[in-house]
Amino acid sequence: METADRFRTAVEKRDLAALEELFTEDVRLYSPVKFTPFEGRPMVLGLFGVLLRTFEDFRYVGRLDGTAETTGTGEEAPSDILIFRATIQGKQIHGIDLLQFDEAGLIKEFTVMVRPQSAVHALGEAVLAGLVADGLVS
Secondary structure (H helix, E strand, O other): OOHHHHHHHHHHHOOHHHHHOOEEEEEEEEOOOOOOOEEOHHHHHHHHHHHHHHOEEEEEEEEEEEEEEOOOOOOEEEEEEEEEEEEEOOEEEEEEEEEEEOOOOOEEEEEEEEEOHHHHHHHHHHHHHHHHHOOOOO
16 A cells, blocks of 8 residues: 555544654644744654544545655655545645655655635634643743
């Protein structure tokens, strides 16, 4: 099973241990609720712990394969886009997860895009509260 499939299964099962082995040590996650990326496996896994508790009715509904430029490198990397739907604080969210892989097939860069704007605000508030509760930010 390739990384994107394993990632999807781990998220759908809310299995953080399975997610851990899919990220590079220096993974970067670009979020719609924060200008700078979340960096490093421990922080990204902490964020996923919050996200898995925060999203209601989360499900992947599609997938696209291809390549995309890795931030700041000018080089393209193998990539998958997973399309999702979810609910947060009663608001319907539509979004994508862009996964970019290293030579070993691990996720080295992860970008999340979400719509509509009201859902982004609700997501940002819920994620911040979860990160503070978990001691990941102050």
